[in-house]
Amino acid sequence: MTPFGGWDMPLSYPGGTLDEHRACRSGAVVFDVSHLGTLRVEGPHAFSGLQSALTNDLSRIEPGRAQYTHLLDADDGSVLDDIIVWWVGDDRFDVMPNASNTARVEAALDREVEAHDVTTTRAVLAVQGPDARERLETVYPEAAAVPRFRVREVRCGDVDCVVAGTGYTGEDGVEIAVPAGDAPELWDTLLGAGIVPAGLGARDTLRLEAGLPLHGQELGPGITPLQAGLGWVVRWDKGPFRGKAALEAERERGVHRRLRGITVEGRRPPRSGQAVLAAGEAVGTVTSGNFSPVLGHGIALASLPPEIEDGARVDIDARRELLAGTVVTPPFI
DSSP states (O other): OEEETTEEEOSOOTTOHHHHHHHHHHSOEEEEOTTSOOEEEESTTHHHHHHHHBSSOGGGSOTTEEEEEEEEOTTTOOEEEEEEEEEEETTEEEEEOOGGGHHHHHHHHTTTSOEEEOGGGEEEEEEESTTHHHHHHTTOHHHHTOOBTBEEEEEETTEEEEEEBOOSSSSOEEEEEEEGGGHHHHHHHHHHTTOEEEOHHHHHHHHHHTTOOOBTTTBBTTBOTTTTTOGGGOOGGGOOOTTHHHHHHHHHHOOSOEEEEEEESSSOOOOTTOEEEETTEEEEEEEEEEEOTTTSSEEEEEEEOTTOOTTOEEEEEOSSOEEEEEEEOSOOO
């Protein structure tokens, strides 16, 4: 167990992180991701308020769908948090911030809408992997049938749940929001269906292989969606939204850094904070790095000058040892 965002979370189970990682890539695992926040926004002004607060365009989806979006700092356009919005019903949205950012996101949203923190009333179990739906179907067929980026209210046994076809691993799967008191029974049922429990260690190596950003590393203070290579999450033509003016100014002048991937020769993993060198000169910084259990070598995400292109040879300064690497565009897997 380890402290994480104010929660006490499982880092790994007895099988270990590598086995959990491989189980997700080849079979099915379940993560307890109850540390993610849930801010419920309801009422006739919910849609318009969220449109004014968030970067993506909710009019591109409809009730029963989910959308990835950003909440920006109003002054500099950096990412206060990256968020999944579950549009559960006509006037009901469940906004899902990262664990440590829930209070901050609630305070920011309250300028546009009334958001209620219901995080402690539910647990969230993420079932992920190529066999996730097949194994889930044996116990909770309604949950298994929720398509990718759709949201449905379904019954899991005798329990009313909200299920979304979302995740953070690069694999197919669903996330199940279940009343907190019913979560242990669902957890045991999922394990009984042959779904392997997995912890934060595997969740991080899986998201890194998939090239997915982590707030506090690839996103956060001073880092904008454009610098993170996530410009697609900004809908410039939808009207005003929080931080738009600052982001438009950056788009006009061009970004001074961009998030890229680096594949590393050998098994030694690069680590966050290490310098990236080109021709012996420091040009950037590793934001996330680890050993890829699937590829069998080190991989990293790094903030680099935009002129550095795919195929460029770089070195990572790993405590007096240089790790040779090649710049690539994520995902790695």
